[in-house]
Every structure is written in C-alpha cells, then in structure tokens.
Amino acid sequence: MLALVQRSFAFLAMLSMVLMAQVSHAAENPKDFVQRISTELTTRLVKERAAYQKDPQLLLTIVQQNIEPYVDFDNFAKGVMGQFYRQATDKQRADFTVQFKQSLIRTYANGLGAYENQKFTVKPYVAGEDPKKAQVDMEIQSNNGVIPVTYQMVLNTQGQWKVRNLILNGINLGLTFRNQFASTVEANRGNLDKAIANFVPSAGDVKK
Amino acid sequence: MRTRSLELAVGAFLVISVAALFFLAIKVSGLSSELSQPSYKVYAHYQNIGGLTVRSKVTMSGVTIGRVAAIELDKKRLNAKVTLEIYNDVNEISTDSVASILTAGLLGEKYIGIVPGADDTFIKNGDEIEQTQSSLVLEDLIGKFLFNKATEDKGSNNAATTPAPAANSQDDF
Numbered sequence: 001m002l003a004l005v006q007r008s009f010a011f012l013a014m015l016s017m018v019l020m021a022q023v024s025h026a027a028e029n030p031k032d033f034v035q036r037i038s039t040e041l042t043t044r045l046v047k048e049r050a051a052y053q054k055d056p057q058l059l060l061t062i063v064q065q066n067i068e069p070y071v072d073f074d075n076f077a078k079g080v081m082g083q084f085y086r087q088a089t090d091k092q093r094a095d096f097t098v099q100f101k102q103s104l105i106r107t108y109a110n111g112l113g114a115y116e117n118q119k120f121t122v123k124p125y126v127a128g129e130d131p132k133k134a135q136v137d138m139e140i141q142s143n144n145g146v147i148p149v150t151y152q153m154v155l156n157t158q159g160q161w162k163v164r165n166l167i168l169n170g171i172n173l174g175l176t177f178r179n180q181f182a183s184t185v186e187a188n189r190g191n192l193d194k195a196i197a198n199f200v201p202s203a204g205d206v207k208k
Numbered sequence: 209m210r211t212r213s214l215e216l217a218v219g220a221f222l223v224i225s226v227a228a229l230f231f232l233a234i235k236v237s238g239l240s241s242e243l244s245q246p247s248y249k250v251y252a253h254y255q256n257i258g259g260l261t262v263r264s265k266v267t268m269s270g271v272t273i274g275r276v277a278a279i280e281l282d283k284k285r286l287n288a289k290v291t292l293e294i295y296n297d298v299n300e301i302s303t304d305s306v307a308s309i310l311t312a313g314l315l316g317e318k319y320i321g322i323v324p325g326a327d328d329t330f331i332k333n334g335d336e337i338e339q340t341q342s343s344l345v346l347e348d349l350i351g352k353f354l355f356n357k358a359t360e361d362k363g364s365n366n367a368a369t370t371p372a373p374a375a376n377s378q379d380d381f
Contacts (some may be wrong), residue, residue, distance in 0.1 A: 078326045079304055085326030100266055127284075133338075144355045165339070170348070171256070172341040175306040 021049035030134035033161045034151055038120060041066040045115050057115075063109040072154065072162035073101045079165070080177040082200070084185060088192055096196045100177075103201050111203075119140050120194070134161065168203065177201045242362045247274055247293040248333035249294040252307045252320075257367040259345025260309055266292050268322045276320065292320065292337075302327040308341030318343060 028036075044050075044062055048107055052059040077097040078085055085093065123137040132155040141149040150167035165174040188194040266274035273292035282289040292307070304325030310359060311316055322337075331337060 050352075082326055083302075083324045086328075090335050128285075135279070167350075170342060170344060172306065172308070172339070174339065175308060175323060178325075179304065 004153060025133075027155060027159050028202065030044050030127060030136045030151075030153060030157060030162060031122055033153070034136045034138060035109070035122045036069050038122070041112075042115070042117070042120070045112060047087075047119050050165060052113075059109045059113060060105060061063075062107050067105060068101075070161070072096055072156070072164050073104075075164055076174065077101070080181050082178045082182060084181070084195075092192055092196060095193075096199075099199065100201065103199070104149065107203060109203065128137055128165060171203075173203060176203065239282075246296045246353055248296060249277065250292045250294055250333075250337055251289050252292060252334055252337040252340050253282060253285060254290060254309065254340050254342045256316050256342040256345060257288045257290065257310055257346060258311075259291070260320070260343065264319050266294060266307075266316065266320045266322065268298070268301070268324065270321075273322070274330060290320075299330060299332075301331050303329045303331055303335070304339060305331070305342060306339040307337045309343035311343075315346075 011052065014203045028095065028155050041063075044066065048062065052062065074097055077100045078093070080100060081088060081093070081096060088096070092182065097190065118141050120138055120140045123139065127135055128135065134153045135157075136153070138149045138151065140149060147169055148167075149169075151163050152165040152167070153161045154164050180201060181195070184199045185192065185195040188198065225340055252280050252350060260276065262276055262279055262281065264276045265272045266276060274292055275292060277289040277293040280289050280291075283288075294301070302325040304327045306323045306325070308323065310321045311317070325339075
C-alpha cells in the first residue's frame with residue numbers, strides 16, 4: 001500500500017517537473033532573445049561579407065531570413081497605417097503590409113551593408129508590469145559614438161517574442177513611419193491605394 | 209477743482225480699468241476656458257521630457273484637447289511620469305496612439321501631440337498611453353550633427369545622419 005502511494009507520488013512529481021519545464025521553455029528571457037537574434041544576424045553578415053558585396057540580392061535575403069521570423073509585421077504595419085487602418089479594406093491592409101515589409105527590409109539592408117562588425121551590448125532586462133510586453137535596450141558601438149536602440153516586443157500566443165517597434169537613437173520609428181504615411185495619404189488627396197503604392201518609409205538615420 | 213464727484217469718478221475709472229486688465233489677463237492665459245472643462249486623466253512615461261511643464265497643452269492634429277496636469281519622477285522605472293488631462297468630449301483616442309513631446313515653432317515651448325492609431329479600443333480614465341516619443345534634446349542633435357560633419361570630412365562612409373523626425377511628404381507626379 002505504501003509502495004503504491006510512493007510510486008504514484010514519484011510519478012506525479014516527475015510529471016509536474018516535465019510540465020514545468022515545458023512552461024518555462026515557453027517564454028524566453030527578452031534579453032536573451034535580443035542577444036540571440038542580433039548575434040545570428042551579425043555573425044552571418046561578417047561571414048558572408050565578401051559574397052553579398054558582390055551580390056546585393058544576397059544581402060536582402062540574409063536580412064529577410066533573419067528579420068521575418070522575429071518581427072510582427074502585421075501589427076507593425078497596422079500601427080503605421082494608424083487612423084487609416086479602419087477605413088482600409090482587407091485587401092488594402094494586406095497590400096500595405098507586403099509593401100511595408102519589403103521597404104523596411106530594403107532600408108534595413110542598406111544600413112547593414114555598411115556593417116563592419118561593430119560591437120553591441122544588450123542591457124540587462126527590467127520587467128515591466130505586463131508580462132506579455134517587453135522593452136529591451138541595446139547599445140551599438142560605432143565610429144560616431146554609442147547608438148542606443150530599444151526593441152519593443154510582444155509575446156505571441158505561441159510564447160514567442162515578436163518585435164513590434166524600434167526606437168533608434170531616441171526616434172520612435174513606428175511613430176515616424178505613421179507620420180510619414182499620414183502625410184503621404186494627404187499628398188495623395190486621401191486616395192489610400194495611391195498612398196500605399198507610393199509610400200516610402202524613411203528612417204533618416206542609418207543603423208550600423 | 210476737486211469735488212467729491214470728480215474724485216469718485218476717477219476712482220471708479222481706475223477700478224474698472226484694473227478689472228478690465230485682470231479680465232484680459234485671464235482671457236489671454238486661457239485659464240477660464242480650462243477651468244470649466246471636465247476632463248479625464250491619462251498617464252504617459254518618457255525618457256526625457258525636455259522643457260515640458262505643467263499646464264503645457266495636449267493637442268491632436270494641432271487642436272488643443274487637454275493640458276498636462278502633473279509631471280513627476282517614476283522612482284521604480286526611473287523615467288518621467290506625466291499626467292495628461294484630456295477633455296471628456298475627446299474620448300475616442302485609440303490605445304495604440306503615440307503621445308510625443310513636440311516644440312511649438314523652432315525653439316518654442318514644449319507641448320504634447322497625440323497621433324491616433326488603429327486599435328478599436330480607446331483609452332479611459334486612469335489608462336496609460338504606452339507608446340511615447342521623448343523630447344529631442346537640442347544639444348544631442350547638435351552633437352550628432354557636428355560629429356557627422358567631422359567624420360564626413362574624414363571620408364567615413366554612411367555616417368549616421370541627423371535623424372529627420374518630421375514627416376516627409378511624397379508627391380505622386
């Protein structure tokens with residue numbers, strides 16, 4: 001009788017440990033996440049530098065492969081559309097997301113083309129009040145001094161962090177793009193389709 | 209000739225002119241129009257508030273929709289916590305709106321501009337505006353500009369240019 005109780009207790013203990021291990025695997029520490037994706041990208045950039053300097057298309061592919069799984073483009077694009085999101089049809093929203101993703105990858109690749117293995121440090125993570133939202137600061141050592149970068153991330157339903165916004169050098173990129181899109185719509189006299197086709201997001205600042 | 213009535217008239221005139229000046233002062237400062245507007249409180253955190261002060265205006269698309277009620281240091285997060293009072297009739301500000309600190313004119317006073325977002329939920333009394341844009345410090349911008357000028361002359365490539373936070377308008381011709 002005692003042996004049965006002991007056995008079942010041991011089984012339950014093992015089961016709960018396995019379950020807890022699953023749960024703790026679900027959400028990576030935001031600092032580790034940022035460290036990992038940045039290291040992956042920079043390692044690849046350094047390794048294939050000769051190759052992509054000959055073939056710029058390769059750089060675009062590298063950037064895309066290292067950005068796409070980690071950035072929540074749908075919601076980033078939704079934020080950039082801002083007040084026009086509600087007026088837009090589903091097709092316009094989808095079109096915009098695709099266009100925006102391509103322009104962003106292109107802009108990012110342009111900036112990274114000048115990457116010369118600058119060091120970056122991810123600052124220690126300070127948790128906020130909402131466990132599903134995280135803000136991680138990073139510093140990039142460049143020739144002009146230190147460039148502060150802040151990643152704003154949201155935990156998705158699969159327990160993975162997705163980047164929602166970037167604050168580069170104190171400039172909130174989501175807001176900058178939102179203002180640019182709003183003035184593009186104004187310049188196109190409220191025609192959303194034209195605005196979506198003509199919209200060119202410009203960060204004005206190049207991230208090394 | 210100093211008669212009683214003359215002195216009374218002069219006194220009355222003086223009182224009226226002082227009252228008129230007082231009335232003018234109240235009108236110009238806009239104190240009376242705000243005191244009467246019922247409003248709700250919303251919070252925002254900033255890394256740097258620049259020269260923002262209490263009673264700075266809160267605008268959307270340039271139209272005043274409220275005032276800054278309080279500014280204090282958030283000791284836990286070590287950034288600035290600003291309390292905004294927004295008029296009750298402006299109650300459809302989406303939760304993903306951005307509250308950024310802007311400058312009136314080139315070197316003028318600071319104020320908060322709210323850019324609406326896409327969410328279907330709206331902020332209510334006591335909520336926090338999560339997305340913010342801190343004030344751009346003039347010295348930082350000048351410093352970056354000078355750095356870039358110096359390194360440009362040395363022939364360094366793709367130096368980080370001064371960020372252009374203002375919107376670019378696109379012509380479609």
